[in-house]
Amino acid sequence: MMRSMYAGVSGLRVHQTQMDVIGNNIANVNTVGFKSERATFSDMYYQTLQGASASNPETESGGTNPMQIGLGVSINSIDTLMTEGAAQRTDNPLDVKIEGDGFFVVGDASGTYFTRAGVFQVDSAGYLTTPDGMTLQGWPVDEDGKIVQGQVDPLQIYSPDQAYSEPVGTTKATVYGNIEENDERLDSGNTTGYVFTTSFYDEMGYKYTMEYSLAKESSGPGSNPGEVSLNLEKLKDSDGNIIVDFENSPPASIQMMQGVNSLGTDTVIFFDTTTGKFSGIGDDSATVTDSISIANLDVVKDSLPNDLIIDFSSMTMYAGQSNVESSRGDSQGFGAGREAGTLSSFTIGADGIVTGKYSNGETKSLGQIAIATFSNPAGLQKVGSNLFEATPNSGDFDGIGDDITSTGGALTSGVLEMSNVDLSKEFTDMIVTQRGYQANSRIITVSDEMLQELVGLVR
Structure with missing residues (x-):
């Protein structure tokens, strides 16, 4: 009878431990990344009252099973459940x-x-x-x-x-958009022409603007249908101050180049008179390329590019509005350069x-x-x-x-990652644990009453 009481005590202990595990799980139901636990039980050492025996043909007696009385329950393991928790957007x-x-x-x-x-x-x-x-x-x-x-x-x-991000000097620029051949700003009598700009950075991260003009010449290159002449006008710093005035005092060393050849004032952009698409740039319609370069800008400042490539192949000459623009770099942005960041x-x-x-x-x-x-x-x-x-x-x-x-x-x-605690499971386990605790406490109560009956026999 005393064994039953101690078995009941062991049951109370393990169910209390299981309740501790459940309580910790529920307490951490909103703990980020928490991994819940579970307690498992195992039966304890058994007292053997009678061992097992095999059958004996000579005596015609059958085998007997062992008779054992368990001594209660113990904690087998407290496992951490590593299942992934649900996602919580923040x-x-x-x-x-x-x-x-x-x-x-x-x-x-x-x-x-x-x-x-x-x-x-x-x-x-x-x-x-x-x-x-x-x-x-x-x-x-x-x-x-x-x-x-x-x-x-x-x-x-x-x-x-x-x-910080280091500055990078610009090596390429792209001019794109449409130039309408009958745009009045292209007229040879217009002193300014159609003006547009390209921007670029030097190796120190300073920004500059190159100003160009497009015009229809009265005769010679740039005067024929599908042709427009290109001229360098001004080089300005980031504050708009003129560094180089190509029209009034052009430095001899800074030139527009086609390969190794200087283009000078005979630079012409050619367009297909049937389709209006770009067909080349150069000083002769028979020897044209997609781009030119502005060479020797570093004579103005050492950090300026020695060779700035300008691509005009995206330009068109369609009827309608003129809207020539530019961007730094090629179509993938290579060569664009940048300021310090x-x-x-x-x-x-x-x-x-x-x-x-x-x-x-x-x-x-x-x-x-x-x-x-x-x-x-x-x-x-x-x-x-x-x-x-x-x-x-x-x-x-x-x-x-x-x-x-x-x-x-x-x-x-x-x-x-949210806690992987499943409240429905925890509450169910809580109920089962409570009933197990109650049942084990009843073992102790009934065993005590039986002991009282035994002691009462002497009265």
């Missing part, structure tokens, strides 16, 4: 969710830890950190902006090397690469978030603050980590 670019397996790697002087809670912020030194101040680990970029996937390091976004924002891609956006329009990689994977993630040990640490049964972290794409997963910015 629209905060510093909130990141892991789609698939793996953990973020974070750490400080106390060691390296792992978490599924992708709640990050940028500290005063430009590092990505957890709310507790642990730095997010990842891979840096080299001088060429390429990711170096080696030993993980704290991921610094606003480093001195990454805070500062880091204005950054985004985290699905591959974990952090891409910086600069005020001058440049984008470049700032680093990549590394992911840690384990052969047995359920073997990780919780240490609080949404953190796990490796154990002998989880597998070791190699210090390098994985590219999230190599695991078949992805990172989603602006989203957090």
Whole structure:
């Protein structure tokens, strides 16, 4: 009878432990990246009253089964359930969710830890950190902006090397749009002609404007149908001040070139008189190209391009309104150049690469978030603050980590992983646990009443 009481006590203990697990799960129903737990039970050591025996043909007696009395129940395991939690949209670019397996790697002087809670912020030194101040680990970029996937390091976004984008000098410009042949501004009697500009940057990041004019000549090149002459007018700085006046005092060294040949004042843009499409630029309709170059601009300032290529192949001569414009670079933007820029924002891609956006329009990689994977993630040990640490049964972290794409997963910015606690299951388990606790307490009560009856026999 005493055995039944102790069996009941063991039942109370394990159901209380199970209730502790359930209570912790419910308490963390809104904890970002929380992984719920479950308790499992096992029966305890048995007292054998009679062992089993085999049948005996000689005595014609049958076999007997063992007779045992169990001594209660114990906790078999408390397992961490590593199923992925639902997604919660936050629209905060510093909130990141892991789609698939793996953990973020974070750490400080106390060691390296792992978490599924992708709640990050940028500290005063430009590092990505957890709310507790642990730095997010990842891979840096080299001088060429390429990711170096080696030993993980704290991921610094606003480093001195990454805070600015260097200026780049312009090497190409494209002129496009339509010039109407009968536009009165092209008339040879008009002293200004049709004026348009192209802008470009020097290697220091200063912006300049080159002013051109288009005109119909009274005779010679540029006077025939489908022809219009091109002239350099002025070179201006970013404040509109005239640096070079090509009309009144043209420097002999600065020239419009077709290959190695100077074009001078005989530069003509040719159009097909049937289709109105561009057919070439040069000083002779038999030897034309799509573009010209303005050579020796560096005589004005060393940082100016030595050879600025201007592409006119996108121009047309249709009836209608004239609207000639220009853009820096070719159709893919190559050769456009840019001013110096500062880091204005950054985004985290699905591959974990952090891409910086600069005020001058440049984008470049700032680093990549590394992911840690384990052969047995359920073997990780919780240490609080949404953190796990490796154990002998989880597998070791190699210090390098994985590219999230190599695991078949992805990172989603602006989203957090919610707790994987299922409240309907937890409440059901709570009810079952309560009934189990009540039943075990009844064992103790009934055993006590039986002992009272036994003691009462002496009265």
